[in-house]
Amino acid sequence: MSAIGSRDSLLQLTRSGRSRSARLREFVNRAFFTSCLLITSIAIIALTVLLTTVAVQGWDGLSLEFLTNFSSRNPEAAGIKAALWGSVWVCGVCGLVALPIGVGTAIYLEEFAGKNRLTSFVRTNISNLAGVPSIVYGIIGLTIFARMFGLPGIGTETEPGLTVGSTWYDSYYTADGGVAFRPLESRGAPAGAIVDGTPLLLVDEVDTSVVQPRQLPALVVADGDRGFSVALEEAAIPITIGTAEEARDRGATLAGFVRMTESGNPRVWDRTTAYLTDATLSGAVLDQATSVEGRWLSCEDLAGETLFVRVPDDRYRIESGDRAHRLRTVLPRITRTQLEATSTPERIEVMLGEGGRLVQGELWNEYRVQGRRPTRYALVEAKAAPAADPPPVGGWLPVYPRLRNEFLETGSRTVRASVVADDAPIDGLPPGAILASDAGAPLPDQRLERRSWYYFQFPFGKGVFAGGLTLMLVILPVVIIASVEALRAVPNSLRQASLAMGATRWQTVQKVTLPASIPMIMTGSILAMSRAIGEAAPILVLGVALFITRTPQNLMDQFTILPMQIYNWAQRPGESFQELAAAGIIVLLVVLLTFNAAAILIRQRLQSRLES
Amino acid sequence: MSTTKGTSAGVTSDRPVPGSTPAGRSVLKVTLDPGPAEPEPTVEDPSPDPMADQPHETVITTKGFSSWYGKFQALHELDLEIPKKQVTALIGPSGCGKSTFLRWINRMNDTISGAYSRGEMVLAGEDITSSQCDVVDLRRRVGMVFQRPNPFPKSIFENIAYGARLHRRYDRSDLEELVEHSLRQAAIWDEVKDRLKDSALGLSGGQQQRLCIARAIAVGPEVLLMDEPCSALDPKSSAAIEELIRGLKQNYTIVIVTHNMQQAARISDRTSFFYEGRLIESGDTEQIFTTPAKKQTDDYISGRFG
Ligand SMILES: Nc1ncnc2c1ncn2[C@@H]1O[C@H](COP(=O)(O)OP(=O)(O)OP(=O)(O)O)[C@@H](O)[C@H]1O
Ligand SMILES: [Mg+2]
Numbered sequence: 001m002s003a004i005g006s007r008d009s010l011l012q013l014t015r016s017g018r019s020r021s022a023r024l025r026e027f028v029n030r031a032f033f034t035s036c037l038l039i040t041s042i043a044i045i046a047l048t049v050l051l052t053t054v055a056v057q058g059w060d061g062l063s064l065e066f067l068t069n070f071s072s073r074n075p076e077a078a079g080i081k082a083a084l085w086g087s088v089w090v091c092g093v094c095g096l097v098a099l100p101i102g103v104g105t106a107i108y109l110e111e112f113a114g115k116n117r118l119t120s121f122v123r124t125n126i127s128n129l130a131g132v133p134s135i136v137y138g139i140i141g142l143t144i145f146a147r148m149f150g151l152p153g154i155g156t157e158t159e160p161g162l163t164v165g166s167t168w169y170d171s172y173y174t175a176d177g178g179v180a181f182r183p184l185e186s187r188g189a190p191a192g193a194i195v196d197g198t199p200l201l202l203v204d205e206v207d208t209s210v211v212q213p214r215q216l217p218a219l220v221v222a223d224g225d226r227g228f229s230v231a232l233e234e235a236a237i238p239i240t241i242g243t244a245e246e247a248r249d250r251g252a253t254l255a256g257f258v259r260m261t262e263s264g265n266p267r268v269w270d271r272t273t274a275y276l277t278d279a280t281l282s283g284a285v286l287d288q289a290t291s292v293e294g295r296w297l298s299c300e301d302l303a304g305e306t307l308f309v310r311v312p313d314d315r316y317r318i319e320s321g322d323r324a325h326r327l328r329t330v331l332p333r334i335t336r337t338q339l340e341a342t343s344t345p346e347r348i349e350v351m352l353g354e355g356g357r358l359v360q361g362e363l364w365n366e367y368r369v370q371g372r373r374p375t376r377y378a379l380v381e382a383k384a385a386p387a388a389d390p391p392p393v394g395g396w397l398p399v400y401p402r403l404r405n406e407f408l409e410t411g412s413r414t415v416r417a418s419v420v421a422d423d424a425p426i427d428g429l430p431p432g433a434i435l436a437s438d439a440g441a442p443l444p445d446q447r448l449e450r451r452s453w454y455y456f457q458f459p460f461g462k463g464v465f466a467g468g469l470t471l472m473l474v475i476l477p478v479v480i481i482a483s484v485e486a487l488r489a490v491p492n493s494l495r496q497a498s499l500a501m502g503a504t505r506w507q508t509v510q511k512v513t514l515p516a517s518i519p520m521i522m523t524g525s526i527l528a529m530s531r532a533i534g535e536a537a538p539i540l541v542l543g544v545a546l547f548i549t550r551t552p553q554n555l556m557d558q559f560t561i562l563p564m565q566i567y568n569w570a571q572r573p574g575e576s577f578q579e580l581a582a583a584g585i586i587v588l589l590v591v592l593l594t595f596n597a598a599a600i601l602i603r604q605r606l607q608s609r610l611e612s
Numbered sequence: 613m614s615t616t617k618g619t620s621a622g623v624t625s626d627r628p629v630p631g632s633t634p635a636g637r638s639v640l641k642v643t644l645d646p647g648p649a650e651p652e653p654t655v656e657d658p659s660p661d662p663m664a665d666q667p668h669e670t671v672i673t674t675k676g677f678s679s680w681y682g683k684f685q686a687l688h689e690l691d692l693e694i695p696k697k698q699v700t701a702l703i704g705p706s707g708c709g710k711s712t713f714l715r716w717i718n719r720m721n722d723t724i725s726g727a728y729s730r731g732e733m734v735l736a737g738e739d740i741t742s743s744q745c746d747v748v749d750l751r752r753r754v755g756m757v758f759q760r761p762n763p764f765p766k767s768i769f770e771n772i773a774y775g776a777r778l779h780r781r782y783d784r785s786d787l788e789e790l791v792e793h794s795l796r797q798a799a800i801w802d803e804v805k806d807r808l809k810d811s812a813l814g815l816s817g818g819q820q821q822r823l824c825i826a827r828a829i830a831v832g833p834e835v836l837l838m839d840e841p842c843s844a845l846d847p848k849s850s851a852a853i854e855e856l857i858r859g860l861k862q863n864y865t866i867v868i869v870t871h872n873m874q875q876a877a878r879i880s881d882r883t884s885f886f887y888e889g890r891l892i893e894s895g896d897t898e899q900i901f902t903t904p905a906k907k908q909t910d911d912y913i914s915g916r917f918g
Binding site: 114491493494495496497498500501502503512515516 | 718725748755760762764774
């Protein structure tokens with residue numbers, strides 16, 4: 001009774017105290033709540049504004065082309081493909097290396113290592129490492145992976161000490177002035193003498209920024225007996241694609257754009273970079289192969305086939321197949337002003353050796369702007385020519401059915417080339433022979449290095465592998481810490497239960513601890529991977545090339561990554577580059593969101609599997 | 613009263629140390645085979661009455677056994693014998709070293725850094741404190757059930773199969789048979805037979821504890837150690853477990869730690885009373901509970917201290 005009475009009086013006391021301290025308490029509580037709300041909303045508003053700005057700015061730039069194009073000096077044509085794939089490669093390497101090492105280390109620390117001074121020292125240091133600025137890891141990565149401390153025998157980045165999966169080619173002149181390449185025993189082998197050999201025609205001086213990563217149209221280059229590529233004759237242009245039957249079926253097509261180069265060898269241009277040029281084929285040089293002057297360009301007819309068009313200065317004549325052709329010339333790099341200037345109708349001459357019959361036609365020019373690029377369409381009306389016309393001099397040329405697009409190293413740069421596929425050898429050409437390349441300089445006198453997909457070198461240089469390992473350094477501490485925490489969260493009673501049944505420590509880890517902690521490990525690791533995707537500083541320190549126009553071809557290949565590409569665009573003057581940067585940010589955000597969504601999904605899957 | 617005075621010491625004296633005689637060894641070898649599926653009718657418990665004076669074989673013998681956690685001595689000079697196919701209850705106030713003793717029997721103390729022991733502990737003729745002892749095999753032979761049920765976050769089937777699969781490969785059908793047998797032995801088969809694929813975490817506490825017992829049985833141990841298996845359970849579940857222990861006695865040697873005097877009296881054949889790391893008294897349960905030799909024991913079991 002008395003106890004209840006005293007409790008009552010205590011309650012009384014509490015009630016009376018309510019007047020003051022309780023009111024203050026309530027006020028403090030409310031004030032704290034309000035300020036928290038305010039701070040949160042400021043953060044949210046700032047974030048919203050930022051995201052909206054980015055979205056508004058970048059929205060226009062977003063298109064399928066933006067994802068499938070490579071970076072370019074011309075903002076209209078620039079895309080993010082190289083960076084996107086670079087990020088995928090680098091982060092793939094990073095994840096594949098960091099996860100096993102990180103989780104393994106965590107398992108060792110948490111499950112196997114005793115709790116002595118050394119392990120606690122290691123533990124503390126791993127936590128400290130997580131706070132080290134990522135730029136420091138860039139420096140470490142550069143020293144260790146890219147240069148391997150410059151140890152003797154290891155070699156340098158440009159002159160690797162050991163390479164696997166690379167073949168060297170040496171160029172030589174053929175008897176008729178062509179340039180060919182042949183494989184060398186080793187990089188250091190003596191240069192080959194000038195010998196007659198398999199003729200090759202090289203594509204040259206292409207601005208790689210606008211080259212699309214597609215198969216070059218097969219370049220038909222051989223005039224069998226004389227061993228040279230293009231038989232340029234006044235009467236006919238014997239350049240086509242396909243077997244004779246094929247060509248007859250779908251209308252003969254021609255590819256490329258021949259012009260003179262300094263070295264005097266005719267070069268065939270890729271369609272995408274073809275434009276009208278002033279260069280002419282001078283009779284003197286062409287004596288070896290041809291004797292015609294003219295301008296050349298490639299066209300596409302309505303069926304999408306490429307035609308080879310000669311534009312003589314004096315005559316405007318179309319010679320075509322026995323049906324009407326509408327020819328279209330894609331002029332990727334033409335500017336609007338240039339477009340105005342050159343928009344006078346022009347008549348061009350199309351020469352096709354279709355079934356040996358030449359046709360003539362009239363030509364109108366028509367300009368249109370399509371997508372990001374002005375495209376020039378040349379409308380060609382072709383009329384059937386008398387069947388009696390003489391067949392093309394060169395006859396039908398062989399088709400090269402399987403050409404692989406490859407990137408070759410020339411010591412300082414990478415050039416693109418079409419290479420004969422191994423499984424589809426061509427008469428007179430060994431598998432792997434280089435048919436055409438688009439080096440930025442005359443290729444004779446240079447050695448080409450062809451790298452297989454499994455190409456590997458020591459030291460790693462500034463390629464994908466070194467980049468991935470460097471990022472791995474950045475996220476490794478985070479992965480380890482996350483995994484240690486995850487393992488620690490597994491109740492000890494489970495370990496005891498397993499051990500008490502005679503399980504070894506490894507069996508316990510493998511069958512009990514790890515499965516129970518995998519969801520948490522995954523969450524931590526994927527958060528770490530998100531960090532890796534957005535990380536630019538260490539890669540910047542590694543010093544990778546900023547301007548990359550292709551996806552990585554092997555683990556040692558050059559690369560760029562999304563944040564670097566965005567940074568690259570953002571620092572350039574001009575509205576359009578800012579737009580590109582914003583579009584790039586959107587892509588990066590989408591990638592991050594996808595990643596996190598995947599993380600949540602995987603976690604939920606595993607969790608429900610464990611619990612059900 | 614006077615006859616039982618020396619029991620705690622006398623337990624060891626009138627029996628040969630198992631393992632020292634080849635005969636004792638060979639008999640024990642028989643039990644090394646994975647537990648028979650059914651309670652064996654052939655090996656009939658010779659003493660339905662624990663008071664009967666028939667001698668039992670001894671499975672575990674300790675002599676001058678002491679153990680330490682770092683500098684702290686948890687056990688002092690224990691001399692104790694644990695008879696085969698009987699239930700031995702360890703009682704004593706909290707912190708007196710019952711769990712410590714239990715954990716030495718299957719060397720679970722190895723996981724505690726700083727824990728070490730001195731003296732002899734012999735299981736079926738093998739000194740299990742030595743570093744030569746194969747701990748993995750020892751733990752297979754000596755199963756353990758913990759105070760709190762700790763099933764793995766896996767299915768009921770996987771929980772039972774886990775231990776068996778640690779030691780050898782099984783056909784699916786063998787495994788199914790083993791799982792059923794173990795669950796039947798643990799008297800939980802009827803409750804779970806339709807939900808073997810479900811998570812073990814979905815069972816009630818009492819069911820989980822019986823599952824843990826089944827899990828321990830599935831490895832085919834000779835000895836089952838139980839550290840307060842009923843302390844987290846309600847009376848009904850406790851009763852089920854007690855019933856289970858009584859049944860298991862026919863095939864297994866059971867050492868059980870309990871704070872429940874009634875429980876100890878109900879299920880055990882022999883009782884050992886620990887106090888501050890020392891074995892105060894050990895003897896047949898009925899004798900300990902009716903005519904304890906030591907005053908401390910009397911005080912403890914009558915609830916006057918502890
Ligand atoms: N891991 C350990 N490290 C240090 N000392 C320990 C450890 N485990 C137990 N001890 C100590 O050893 C002594 C015996 O502990 P033990 O757990 O064996 O007691 P118990 O008889 O099982 O008690 P309870 O009935 O409460 O479970 C206690 O004094 C305890 O503090
Ligand atoms: Mg205990």
